[in-house]
Amino acid sequence: MIRSDQDGTVGNRGSENGKHSPPADRCPWPRPFPADFSACPAYQPAGFVVADSLNRTLGSERTCHHLVVGSESNGHGPRFYPRCALGGGAARLRWLATVRPERAAVRRALREEFDEASRPDRERLFSAGARAAAAPPGSTAERAELEGARDALTERARRFAGDQAERLADAGEPVAPLLGMLDWQPAPGTVTATDEFWLVGRRTVAAGDDDGCARVEAGNLETVVTAGPMEVARRRRPPGLLVSGEIDTTNAETLGDTLAAELAGRDEVHLDLASVLFCDLGGVRAIVRAAQSAGDGHRVVVHGMPGHLRRALRVAGWSDLPSVVVDAEHGA
Amino acid sequence: MTATTRPVQAFRHEAFFYAGEEELVEGAAGFVRDGLRAGEPTLVVVGAHKIERLRRRLGADADAPLLGFADLAEVGSNPARIIPAWQEFVARHADAPLLRGIGEPVHPGRTPAELAECERHESLLNLAFAGGRPWWLLCPYDTTSLDAAVLERAHHTHPYVGLPDGSAGSERYDGVARFFEQALPPVPESAALLRFDAGSLSSVRALVGRQAARAGLRSARIADLVLAANELATNSVRHGGGRGTLRVWQDGDTFCCEVADSGVLAEPMVGRTRPDATAEGARGLWLVNQLCDLVQLRTSPAGTVVRLHMRRNAR
Numbered sequence: 126m127i128r129s130d131q132d133g134t135v136g137n138r139g140s141e142n143g144k145h146s147p148p149a150d151r152c153p154w155p156r157p158f159p160a161d162f163s164a165c166p167a168y169q170p171a172g173f174v175v176a177d178s179l180n181r182t183l184g185s186e187r188t189c190h191h192l193v194v195g196s197e198s199n200g201h202g203p204r205f206y207p208r209c210a211l212g213g214g215a216a217r218l219r220w221l222a223t224v225r226p227e228r229a230a231v232r233r234a235l236r237e238e239f240d241e242a243s244r245p246d247r248e249r250l251f252s253a254g255a256r257a258a259a260a261p262p263g264s265t266a267e268r269a270e271l272e273g274a275r276d277a278l279t280e281r282a283r284r285f286a287g288d289q290a291e292r293l294a295d296a297g298e299p300v301a302p303l304l305g306m307l308d309w310q311p312a313p314g315t316v317t318a319t320d321e322f323w324l325v326g327r328r329t330v331a332a333g334d335d336d337g338c339a340r341v342e343a344g345n346l347e348t349v350v351t352a353g354p355m356e357v358a359r360r361r362r363p364p365g366l367l368v369s370g371e372i373d374t375t376n377a378e379t380l381g382d383t384l385a386a387e388l389a390g391r392d393e394v395h396l397d398l399a400s401v402l403f404c405d406l407g408g409v410r411a412i413v414r415a416a417q418s419a420g421d422g423h424r425v426v427v428h429g430m431p432g433h434l435r436r437a438l439r440v441a442g443w444s445d446l447p448s449v450v451v452d453a454e455h456g457a
Numbered sequence: 458m459t460a461t462t463r464p465v466q467a468f469r470h471e472a473f474f475y476a477g478e479e480e481l482v483e484g485a486a487g488f489v490r491d492g493l494r495a496g497e498p499t500l501v502v503v504g505a506h507k508i509e510r511l512r513r514r515l516g517a518d519a520d521a522p523l524l525g526f527a528d529l530a531e532v533g534s535n536p537a538r539i540i541p542a543w544q545e546f547v548a549r550h551a552d553a554p555l556l557r558g559i560g561e562p563v564h565p566g567r568t569p570a571e572l573a574e575c576e577r578h579e580s581l582l583n584l585a586f587a588g589g590r591p592w593w594l595l596c597p598y599d600t601t602s603l604d605a606a607v608l609e610r611a612h613h614t615h616p617y618v619g620l621p622d623g624s625a626g627s628e629r630y631d632g633v634a635r636f637f638e639q640a641l642p643p644v645p646e647s648a649a650l651l652r653f654d655a656g657s658l659s660s661v662r663a664l665v666g667r668q669a670a671r672a673g674l675r676s677a678r679i680a681d682l683v684l685a686a687n688e689l690a691t692n693s694v695r696h697g698g699g700r701g702t703l704r705v706w707q708d709g710d711t712f713c714c715e716v717a718d719s720g721v722l723a724e725p726m727v728g729r730t731r732p733d734a735t736a737e738g739a740r741g742l743w744l745v746n747q748l749c750d751l752v753q754l755r756t757s758p759a760g761t762v763v764r765l766h767m768r769r770n771a772r
Binding site for chain 2 (some may be wrong): 354433437442
């Protein structure tokens, strides 16, 4: 049975072989996203102008910067689905750990602010584009209006980028390439005023962007324990424990126990924190306590400790952690 | 400030009222020179500009090994950081019979919230060093630029008050600090609110992060604030009845974050003592004081409220 879904995707409903598992990178959240959507930690709002089939604008909606169209073939032709460009849930957390949650928060705030500030310009541009596309060839008035609307939006974006240069740099969004994107010229007769004009562009975050993070390879990781928003996995190559998610008072003891158990079997345990989104002092204390309890001859080597956490430890008066060696810093 | 020949036999916490910077520089220079002549280690914690002027007035004496300077902006933009700095100074010179210090936390640039915390700090100084080794701490107050109310409070928080021509015991001194209970200004209606328990610490962090970013804070300060808010929420969960209420809002160029719970703080010096490396608990409020621009703590039998302030830009 082939049926069109309400959101326009076409595909096979219920394969003959039984249940069909969705692709790992399918976006699991319903759209459109509400204003204060917070269920997905990697969510980055991207506004776009909604129009009907006659190109009449219906207002503005919210999608996610990472949301793209995916397709999979199931023997009956391509099936489209909403795809997260970052990947599945684990990949989204890795992206967040690389970018750092606080930078992601700044990016989100900047996007929301630009969306708000530029919505009238974008709606005007879209309407002008629709009228230009519908106008007879050679008509100058609609063309002039379109260029005026585009110039207005470009100017708005330039001014925003200038005013917010510091925050953009802080969030890791370089400004110069962004402004380069704004000189986009629509080909005559074609206008798409969707989120191409989003300030940070349609850059798809490819897997290569999570440089420095441990690569996940099937079979290389084996989950040891999950506790709330934290997961600890044992990694084969290179050997060690990989912690991801958030460590706080609700699961620090679990982390400590897991580490202690690992130390019972070997002198040195490598602890990879590069996928940790948050760790409080209690979490560090649990690591130190496990390392100390293991006794002389045992030590924990911590990799990928966020620079910010390192600074907080110094501030708290904990520069030298007994039995713990901290390797390269990650993030600033 | 004329040289006082009265021997300092206990902690002498003295307010020094001066009219205009010249009087301060002159008085401070005399105080410092007296100390150096007597071989007393001395630390001056004032604004950078005043350090500069004082150094020039002192000439060669400015480089005496017994004399140290520290920029107030670095030591104590959050007044709760100042007592630990003095504690460290005192501990460093445990062998010296007498020490001297000049500390000016109250200056015209302070906001009303900061002034309230400065007053509390002045009051707690008496508690922090009562019964300890003798040393002399001078707290300058500029009569030409500070409000009369602020100057009046100085009489209540300092056992000794001084003018350039002499000093005496303060008749209005309130004694060693009681726990400060003055109510905080109300939380604005626009504040975002979240009731949390152990299971929602993640939501606390996410809300603080998102709202702080909207208020224009830089990512490093957002990270610091999230860590601080998490410490407060953790305290609520572990010691404050298992739950609490988080409120966050923007106030001009300052972002505020408040955690309220039903716990009661018993220790007035909480958060103002540097924890030693092995200390288990009581590190949370210390960290919060180091990370945030201002921390306001209020406790009563009804519960405890801690309000954090983070300016959009570090001053």
